[in-house]
Amino acid sequence: MVNDVISDFITRIRNASIVRHKIVKTPATKITIAIAKILKIEGFIDDFEKFENSLLIFLKYKNQNRYSIINSLKRISKPGRRVYLKKKNLPKRIGSFGVSILSTSNGIISDKMARLANIGGEVLIYIY
Template identity: 40%
Template sequence: MMTDPIADMLTRIRNASRIERPVVEMPTSNMRRGIAQVLKDEGYIWDFDEVETRPVRTLRLQMKYGPNGERLITRIDRVSKPGRRIYCGYRDLKPVLNGLGIRVLSTPQGILSDRQARDKKVGGEVLALIY
């Protein structure tokens, strides 16, 4: 039984990035779909789609690498965990590595990156840190 599906998703992406795998598959959910959309909008993956499989639908991410095969995702960490939730207001969202990385937030307006959250002036739970 999986107790933290977001950590499972981030671990799958981390492992795929380390071995330069072109495609990552995982069970789909609305939260995972939102995180995948943020990764696509911020340029960390090429695209994602849902595949009809049994017993659950599968989310397939097409990973993105540099022109010489260098990894775009060098570190991906879970910030807010089931045992300890971390919340942040939009005023407290400083750029990660001077804008080279992002935070993924769960806000009342959906799953957003820290850049989008600052623009919309909305805070929320910090799900992940990516750079």
């Protein structure tokens, strides 16, 4: 059993994109499903599918050479060190490049949705 589900989830995606796999299998939890939904909405993955107790994630690549859309996945808030940001301190996107995933009182949402809802929260992941 893994203690930090989010770190395990992003490590599996990162490792699969490095070796250019098309599908990643991860344990399905409420948190991983919510993060996968955000990744799909923001265009970092093609799709995801829940299969029994697993989550199948279909990775997205740029062209025939299969350069990964995901350049970096970084875990920010960890079990030993939680990072919270107020609504005014949320990280700014440079153009449409990069996404922060937050855990808020409204659930797990992207930084864009947090700005629209005018709330802050715990920063889980940075993706670009």
